[in-house]
Amino acid sequence: MTMTYDPENIFARILRGDIPNKTVAETAHTLAFHDIAPHAPHHVLVIPKGPYVDFADFAAHASVEEITDFHRTAAQICEGLGEGYRTISNSGGHGGQEVPHYHLHILGGRPLGPMLTR
Numbered sequence: 001m002t003m004t005y006d007p008e009n010i011f012a013r014i015l016r017g018d019i020p021n022k023t024v025a026e027t028a029h030t031l032a033f034h035d036i037a038p039h040a041p042h043h044v045l046v047i048p049k050g051p052y053v054d055f056a057d058f059a060a061h062a063s064v065e066e067i068t069d070f071h072r073t074a075a076q077i078c079e080g081l082g083e084g085y086r087t088i089s090n091s092g093g094h095g096g097q098e099v100p101h102y103h104l105h106i107l108g109g110r111p112l113g114p115m116l117t118r
C-alpha cells in the first residue's frame with residue numbers, strides 16, 4: 001500500500017530549490033541529479049517533479065506525459081553508459097527506500113556484480 005506523500009521529504013525540497021543539487025538533466029516533468037553518496041562511479045537519481053511516493057504510485061497516478069518524459073529522460077542518461085548500467089527503484093521498508101519521493105537509481109561506470117546478495 002502506498003504511503004501519503006510527505007511534501008517535506010528531501011527530494012521535494014530539492015525540487016523547490018531549498019537544497020542544491022548537481023543537475024544532470026531537467027525537463028518539464030523530470031529532474032536527474034547526482035546521488036550525494038554514490039555507490040558506483042556513475043550514480044544518478046531520476047525523479048518526477050510531481051508528488052509520487054514510489055514506483056507503484058507513479059505508475060498508477062501520473063499522466064502519460066509525465067511517465068513518457070520520465071522514462072525518456074532516464075533512457076537518455078542510460079544511453080551514455082556504453083559499457084552497461086543498472087536501474088534500481090527501492091520501495092517501502094523491505095525495498096530499503098530512504099526518501100519517500102519516487103526515484104530511479106542509474107548506476108554504472110564499473111562492473112556492478114550480482115544483483116543481490118542472497
Ligand code: AMP
Pocket residue numbers: 010019021034035036037038045089090096097098099100
Ligand atoms: P533510496 O534508499 O532508494 O530511497 O535512495 C535515496 C538516495 O538518495 C540515496 O542513495 C542517497 O544517497 C540519496 N540522497 C539523499 N539525499 C540526497 C541529496 N541531498 N542529494 C542527492 N542525493 C541524495
